[in-house]
Amino acid sequence: MLSLVCPSWYDSRTAARESLTGEAIGIARILPIGGHLMVVVRVDGLRKEFTRRTRTPGLRGLLRSYVSPRHETVVALDGIDFEMDDGESLALIGPNGAGKSTTIKTLTGILHPTSGSATVLGLVPWKERTRLSLNIATVFGQRSQLWFHLPAGETFDLLAHIYEIPRAEYQARKTALVERFELGPLLGTAVRKLSLGQRMRCEIAASLLHRPRVLFLDEPTIGLDVIAKQKIRELVSELNRNEGVSVLLTSHDAGDIERLCKRVIVINHGTIVLNDRVSTLKRRYLRRKVIGLRLSDADVTLPAIEHTTLLSRSRFGAKLEVDTDRVAVPAVMATLGRLPIADITIEDPPMEEIIAEIYAARSEERGRVDD
Amino acid sequence: MTSPDLKELGGPFALLKKVLVISRATLASQFAYVGEQVVRTTFLVLILYIFTQLWNATDRFQDVREATGFSIPQLIWYLAFTESIIMSAAGIRGTSVDHDVRTGDLAYRLTKPIPYPCFQFGSDLGTRVFRFFLNLAVGIGVSLAVVGPIPLAPLAVLAAISLTLLVFVVDWIWVFSISVLSFWIEDTFGIHLLYRRLLMLLGGMLLPLEAYPDWLRSVCERLPFAYMVYHPSRLFVLDRPDGFLHAVGVVLILGIVGLIPALLLYRLGLRQVSAQGG
Structure with missing residues (x-):
């Protein structure tokens, strides 16, 4: 059985070309499980509106808001559609307020949508949230x-009970995760005494104890240093590859997407701007890197x-923009490595x-079609 | 189509076990700051000492036993028990539900395979039971030091403790009903404060109802607050568990009456969650 699901921007000529050249981005996917195409997340016309109270600044505005309160409607999601297959790693990216977290919160059953439908593993999240939660994991x-005052290991034990994991199965899983996430020395330490990177490793390991089918990661690397980010990316990527866990990730960081996901959905003002392979996004739009240098010698x-x-x-500082289409970042770094550098960021x-x-590329394309 | 290999939730016993495990974990986390918890009880030491002085002074002008039906040592032991009940609530709010709603921590809790109220109940109950027994231990120690021992009837003590534990459950239901209002209103602190003050004043925290003027006593006896504070504390200092079953019946009714708005408001409130943004 072959299912071809095309978003509106994906025109038939492109589909035909990409299918012929073997580039089809996984929009046509055949994953037979029990004879069915297994789509783990299906979102159809999902819309979420929030109402918020507004007022003009100052005391007068405050008093007026009591007499005649004014409300405005914010459209967080404006009828989005997408699907995610079993075992896929999909990134949802966009600027602040784009609707990424709202999407995740709706798909995990926290938020009720205003209209539209969605299923995760065949369940409607906001109607069957508790049942769904046994089969998915969410990391914000x-x-x-984790319980702030308890050692991480004790939260693991608590989660094993909450997720109803049989004792022997839990012990084996815990041992494997502790080894893989290098948590041995951390398990006995109160969570409040862990660094952010250590805590995030514990958070992700904790969310995997019950072997979830789908892992929702909402900005998992926010605030982490480069090394910690890299570690988290490696672990999630390995998990997706080896255990077949489907990963839906939101991030501001293009690095997360490049290293973790095969497909990316760019979302802005609650609508999907792009739904494509990460490689296509990189080829077309991530052609530059900015290298920040802090030098140990002046001038x-x-x-x-x-x-x-x-x-x-x-x-003591400099900022360089590298055209990655024409020169590789490691080559630039090799040249810069000869300088007295105190710190470097990419x-x-x-x-x-x-x-x-x-947007610019799309309006250009549209212009060409109109001509 | 639902995925064919979905894991399914256990039944009511599995849920009960989860609640107990959460309570145990909260209890364990309370031991992380046992020093701070003990410092908190200094207020209890102070108030028991002051009231001992006040009752002794009153006794010089009027026979306290004749006025209240309790001896001064019984009144101090009674106060130790009522204060243990009131002070065991985690702050004025008695729960972190409001905090979870305001900060968005609710989101994390909602994604766990346990209904949020059950999670919160387990967590709050663990804290409360720990604090209650710690306060009671300190209260008994201070009472012994300032007024000496009183004859305690084991059956009445058992009845008092059992009723208190039931009161904690019912009190939590009422507190939860107030807390879920934070889905609609900015801050529920004022309502929590009013509820706690009513518990203290009309529940008979400082004095047993027998010491109240007749008109106030008859009002208090008709209100639910006395069943949460006065009745369990009275049982503790009496030599027999009189009125235990009546109190249990009323407290159970209060629990059922409180449960209806609590669950209704919670279900409605969930639709109000507006966790926009990160």
Whole structure:
């Protein structure tokens, strides 16, 4: 059985070309489980509106708001549609307020949508939330499920009871996760004494104890340093590959998406702007990296590097933009490595810029079609 | 189509076990700050000492036993028990439900295979039971030091403790009903404060109802608050468990009456969750 599900932006000519060249982005996917195509997440015309109270600033505005309160409707999701297959890793990216977290919160049953439908593992999340929660896991980068005053190991034991994991199965799973996530020395330490990176490793391991089928990660690397981010990405990627756990990830960080996901949905103002392979996104829109340098010596002369533009310069710092289509970042780093560097950062262009480029490319395409 | 290999939730016994395990974990986490918990009880030491002085002073002008039906040592032991009940609530709110709703921590709790009220109940009950027994231990110690022992009837003590544990369940239901209002209103602190103050004043925290003027006593006896504070504490200092079954019956009715708005408001409130953004 072959199912071809195309979002509106995906025109038939592109589909035909990509199918012929073997580039079809997984929009046509055949995953027979029990003879059925297994879509673990199905979202159809999902819309979520919030009503919030508004008032003009100052005391007068405050008093007026009591007499005649004013409300405004915010559209967080404006009828989005997408699907995610079993074992897939899908990224949901976009700027602040785009609707990423609202999507995750709706798919995990926390929020009730205003209209539209969605299923996760065949269950309607907001109607069968508790049943669904036994089969999925959610990690919010800015929240904690671990008990603050208890050692992480004790929260693991507690979660084993909450998720109704048989004792022997839990012990084996815990041992495997502790080893893989290198949690041995951390398990006996009160969570409040762990670093953010250590805590996040514990959070993700805790969420995997019950072998979830779908893992929702909402900004899992927010606030982490480069090493901790890399570790989390490796672990999640391995989990997706080895255990077949479907991963739906939201992030501001293009690095998370590049390393973790095969497909990406770019969302902005509650609508889907792009639904494509990560490789396509990289090829078309992530063609630049910004390298930030902090130098240990003042007034060092920076060497000229081909296809690299100096964006800004101060006595101890510099910002360079690398055209990654023409030169590889490691090659640039090799040249920069000869300088007296105190600190170095590599960043992707901000989401806002990527989205602006997507809009620009789409209106250009539309213009060509109209001509 | 539902996925064919979905894991299914256990029945009511599995749920009860989860609640107990959560209570045990909260209890364990309370031991992390046992020093701070003990410091908190200093207020109890102070108030028991002050009331001993006040009752002794009153006794010089009027026979306290004749006025209240209790001896001064019984009144101090009674106060130790009522204070243990009141002070065992975690702050004025007595729960972190409001906090969870306001901060969005509710989101995490909702994604667990246990209904949120059950999770919160287990957690709050663990805290409350720990604090109650710690306060009671300190209260008994201070009472012994300032007024000496009183004859305690084991059956009445058992009845008092059992009724108190039932009161904690019912009190939690009422507190939860107030807390879920935070789905609609900015801050429920004022309502919690009013509820706690009514429990203290009309529940007979400082004095047994026998010491109240007749008109106030008859009002208090018709209100639910006395069943949450006065009745269990009275049982504790009496030599027999008089009125235990009546009190249990009333407290159970209060629980059922409270459960209806609590669950109704909670179900309606869930539709109000507006966790926009991260």
